[in-house]
Amino acid sequence: MKIDFLIVGQGLAGSLLAWQLIDRGKRVLVVDRDEAVSSSKVAAGLVTPLAGARFNLPDGFEERLDFARAFYWSLEEKFGETLFHHRRIARLFSRPKEQEAWASRLEKEGERYARFHAPLTIDESKISLPYGGFEMREGGWLDVPAFLELTRQTLLERAAYAIGRVRSGEVEIEESGIRWKNITAAKVIFCEGWRGNRNHFFDWVPMNPAAGDILELNIPDLADEGRIISKGSWLIPIGGGRFRAGSTYHHRDHEAETNAAGADEVLAKVRVITRVPATVLQHRSAIRPIIRRSQIFMGLHPAHPQVAFFNGLGSKGVVNGPWHADRLADHLVSGIPLPEEADLRRNLL
Ligand SMILES: Cc1cc2nc3c(=O)[nH]c(=O)nc-3n(C[C@H](O)[C@H](O)[C@H](O)COP(=O)(O)OP(=O)(O)OC[C@H]3O[C@@H](n4cnc5c(N)ncnc54)[C@H](O)[C@@H]3O)c2cc1C
Known part of the structure; x- marks a missing residue:
């Protein structure tokens, strides 16, 4: 069998790249281990425009966000299935320092931030709001398992x-x-997730994977809440009073084990948001593919241009992945240079 590209791994990375290569008229074969648990299968799929305690809005974020949403929308339109759930995010400050950080952002970069926020109203009998907050616009979550299956x-x-x-x-x-078995391809692209450097071509890549736990909760008292609620941790409404809650973040490079400590840690974080009764319906853990300082690494092997890599989507794969997959496909098909900060060959040290 002769193909253009052999893609190893059908997580978010391999899937996004496959769409881009097919769009360019290329013949691909995607080979996946079909494991029950992977980062993509467990991920909450959140898109949080203003992330972290400093509400950072990295350079180029808007372009990547717009690209990602247009990409998911194009699939939704083609297949008549909802993949990306647009939701506002009730962003609650967890300490006075966050209030200060927010005020300072608005003072310095108010114009750029205007697109992403609105005033917040919330029922304080159910949600704890000691330091105030704001409503974040243009957030949401991708149903990653549905995207993988489609x-x-x-x-x-x-x-x-x-x-x-x-x-x-x-x-x-x-x-x-x-050549792999009876397959010949112009290139192979390894999209193997957190085990990406257990591969003799890429054993020098500084993977720094991080395990995470997610719970599914039943919270009947919040059944009317349609927004994602975020305060260090987050609650995503998925309908009928059920929520996804998460997550934990611990660097670890061995198989994720779902244990009570992970569930307890998430529940403790949820308790900071709300004290209303919550029952655990499900608990899942997986390992995020993180590289060094949360960098996406992609491109051709320095000695073997027939071998490529796409990994390090980290905690923001849903928003950053589509734009990077598009750039990588242009590079593989037309030789267009990669963005410097993600180019594997420029980040060897
Ligand atoms: C708890 C948790 C919460 C998260 N929340 C979010 C979030 O809210 N927003 C967000 O954007 N991201 C989130 N992420 C991160 C997100 O999951 C990743 O960015 C993304 O899914 C990684 O995709 P990947 O394809 O690189 O890796 P993976 O999902 O690990 O996929 C790799 C695939 O390759 C297969 N594979 C590996 N090696 C081989 C091989 N040799 N041969 C064949 N197949 C192979 C694996 O079986 C797997 O299917 C979260 C992750 C976790 C764990």
């Missing part, structure tokens, strides 16, 4: 998906491409 079905229809494990040692480098 991608998988589309690939299956094109005979472009297979369950299996590609071991890097089985990939033979040939002059005009690579």
Whole structure:
């Protein structure tokens, strides 16, 4: 079988790249281990424009956000399925320092931030609001498992998906491409998630994975709340008084085990938002693929241009992934230079 691109891994990274390459008329084969748990299958899929205690709005964020939403929207329109749930975020300050950080942002960058905020009203008999807050606009969450499944079905229809494990040692480098089993391709792109450097081509990549826990909760008293609530942790309404709650963040490079400590940590964070009764319906854990300082790494192997890498989507894969996949596809297909900060070859040290 002769194809243009062999993609290893069908998480968010491999899926996004597959769409971009197919859009450019390329023949792909995506091979995935089909594990029950992966970062993409567990992810909350949140898009939080003003993230962290400092409400940082990184350079280029607006372009990536607009690109991501247009991309998910194009799939929704084509397949008639909702993938991205637009939700405002009730952002509650957890300490006076956050109030100060917010005031200072508005003073210095008010014009740029205007698009992303509105005044907040909230029922303080249910939600604890000691320091105030604001309503964040243009947030939401991607139903990542639904996106993965839609991608998988589309690939299956094109005979472009297979369950299996590609071991890097089985990939033979040939002059005009690579060979894996009976497949020949111009390039192979490894999108393996947190185990991305357990691969002899990329064992030098500084992976720094972080495990995380997410709960599904039943909170009947908040059944009318349609916004995401965020105060260090977050609650995402998914309908009928049920919420996703999360998350924890602990650097770890071995298989995630779901244990009571992770659930307790998330519940304690939820208690800072609300004291109304909450019952745990489900608890899941997975490991996020983080590289060094939360950098996305992509591009061609320095010695083998037939071998490429796309990884490090980190905690913001939903918003950053589509734009980067588009740039990587342009690079792979047309040789257009990659954004410097994400280019694997420019970040060897
Ligand atoms: C608790 C938690 C909460 C999160 N919340 C958010 C959030 O709110 N917003 C957000 O944007 N991001 C969030 N993330 C991060 C998000 O999950 C990641 O950015 C993204 O899903 C990573 O996708 P990936 O494809 O790189 O990796 P993965 O999802 O790990 O996918 C890798 C895939 O490759 C397969 N694979 C690996 N090696 C091989 C091989 N050799 N052969 C074949 N297949 C292979 C794996 O089985 C897997 O299917 C969260 C993550 C966690 C764990």
